[in-house]
Amino acid sequence: MDVYEITKKFPKEERPELVSKMRTAAMTIPIKIAEGFMRRNPREKETAYKACQVALEELKYYVILSRDLEYYKNHEELLLATEEVGRMLTGLVRSARG
Numbered sequence: 537m538d539v540y541e542i543t544k545k546f547p548k549e550e551r552p553e554l555v556s557k558m559r560t561a562a563m564t565i566p567i568k569i570a571e572g573f574m575r576r577n578p579r580e581k582e583t584a585y586k587a588c589q590v591a592l593e594e595l596k597y598y599v600i601l602s603r604d605l606e607y608y609k610n611h612e613e614l615l616l617a618t619e620e621v622g623r624m625l626t627g628l629v630r631s632a633r634g
Contacts, residue, residue, distance in 0.1 A: 538614055539595070546607050558598040564591035565621065572632065581632035588625050592618060 539562040543555040565588045572584030596618050603611035 538617065542602075542608050542614065546602070550607070554598060554602065558595060558602070561591045561595040561598065564588070565595075565625075569628070572628065578632050582629055585625060585628045585632055589622070589629070592622055592625060 539558050543551075543558055546555050568584045568588040568591065572581045572588070575581045575584060596615065599611055599614050599618065602608060
């Protein structure tokens, strides 16, 4: 939800590209978690959870880029949140391995 709130304030010319990509990456994370949760096969679970990690890394890059472009100032809070989500995803990947 933070990504949606933050990107509302981005310049209009960024909406088709950067805003869209940030929001897609942010949405992919919970979608793939749900997908992994529904998988029975541990390898399929792990694959879904690793896809979350990829989306999270993309989101981190977009957050850093947005900071560098000076689109918002409280980037540290969002970066800390992505780090916390990353730790949780690492736990999910490990749990899928059994």
